Amino acid sequence: MPAENAEIARLLREAGDLLELEGANPFRIRAYRNAARIVENHPEPVQEVAERATDGLTDLPGIGDDLAGKIREICRSGTFPALEELRRKIPGGLLELLNLPGLGPKLARTLHDQRGIRSLGDLKAALDQGTLTGIRGIGPKTRDKLAQAVAASAGVERRFLRPIAAQYGEALLAYLKGMRGIENLEIAGSYRRRKDTVGDLDVLATAGDAAGVIRRFVSYPEVAAVTAEGTTRAAIRLRSGMQVDLRVLPDESYGAGLYYFTGSKAHNIAARRMAQAGGLKLNEYGVWRGERRIAGRTEAEVCKAIGLPVIPPEIREDRGEIEAALKGRLPRLVKPDDIRGDLQSHTTDSDGRDTLEAMARAAEALGYEYLAVTDHSPAVRVAGGLDRGGFRKQRARIDRLNGRLRKLTILAGAEVDILADGSLDLDDRTLAAFDVVVISIHSRFTLPAKEQTRRVLRAIRHPSVDIFGHPTGRLIGRREGAGFDLHAVFEAAADHGVMLEVNAQPERLDLDDIAARAAIDHGLRLVISTDAHSTTDLGFMRWGVDQARRGWAEAKNVANTLPLARLRKLLHGSRA
């Protein structure tokens, strides 16, 4: 069984958590977590890296001889002895306690040692029975906090889709802006890095009167609870469940604060290490040489002071962006303005809510050169998929419409289902007649990986296929994607000239950032498509561009930045 990067990372992280409960050296714990992050961010299967060369693993930064051995052991056996030893020593139930806010390893350890608490259930019972008294370091406030955390843990930890987070965030900003004396105001954190989901909002403000800003912040009408309130920092939970942190800094620290609160954490650590190597200190107040601040007002100033060009927030993940920046090889990320058309959309002919004509007008209003209409094939019964006759009739209407349109060209296409055996849901002649063929999976997501891979490979090799749409089929927070061998699929796609979609639907964003980058590394071209089911859905493009940017995509990597004539050369009609 091949060990997925995600699985290797999970085990390394578990080992780090258990070591922390054991009270191990913090830097050793960090080494495990760092290695976990390196592995899960690595664009190719780490198992292949290990098999390719003896020193392949230790070439990865943060992985030395010891961890390389453990990773090889995971690939071989699915675990490693040190982890098994830790699992024997430390009750696994303690790990779930670490998920409670305010409960860290030391407190978990105390609860275990002093009261024999080994799980969330034990903690709940102890709180109910009032047996958590008389423990040094645990007073009434801590007991209250634990009780609240346990009660809230019934509801699962939530991350919000980016557009949802945007709505809560923008409303809060509008409220805060109503206050005089606020100079700068911005949402930093993963929101600014444009991650597909956001766990909490990190709001940065600069103002002379920090106390006033904090007073206004904690009085926001949507506040359900104030979880921290100090002189420069406060935190609230909104009624929606969204956590918001606010930090107020002086104006001369705005750039340093923005840099710091944008993260990612791993990126910050790397940047601070760089500053340190140059005899400087970087914190949220500025760049310091000794007691003297030498930069801080803008990000550009801060980056310059530590010897870096400004790196786009989307790629600040410590996935090689600092090395790329130092070599002058930062990607010139694709921009919304680069997009010249949309290559997946639906109309009332299948499950769309707007007509062909309405979709065309909306695409034209966006200034697009082309819109591919790709209604469903028959297998998607709930979507009212079209058969060959239905597509033929639609084609005639598209041809007539194209005769009337001035600036926009409608490409006649289909989103064709990949059936369980990897065959396609329309006959070859029908497929060959389309301008563009998108294939995708809408059923049987849970086939065993080997079978799923075989299925997808067969579909990709069909000569009429242009684009593999929402490849994994994941729905964020609701459904895991199909578990095929992504890299085998990328190689086949490269061999057959098939492009990979970054689907811009906020709950898909599939390929994700890491897979999109891996696809580019395989020499594949991406497309960013909205999969619009209405005219307003065409506006999803921005979320797709964000995700592609996180995958280091440049305009040249994205087919729908091309003018129509050049795009057509990539499609099956001219490929054969």
Added chain:
DNA sequence: GCCGTTTTCGGCCCGACTGTTTTCAGTCG
């Protein structure tokens, strides 16, 4: 546990807030 234009040993990013302390540890980001 990792790593080296200061180092193969001795460092490892940095600061705010809370609660329970009598000067700071734990947690979080």
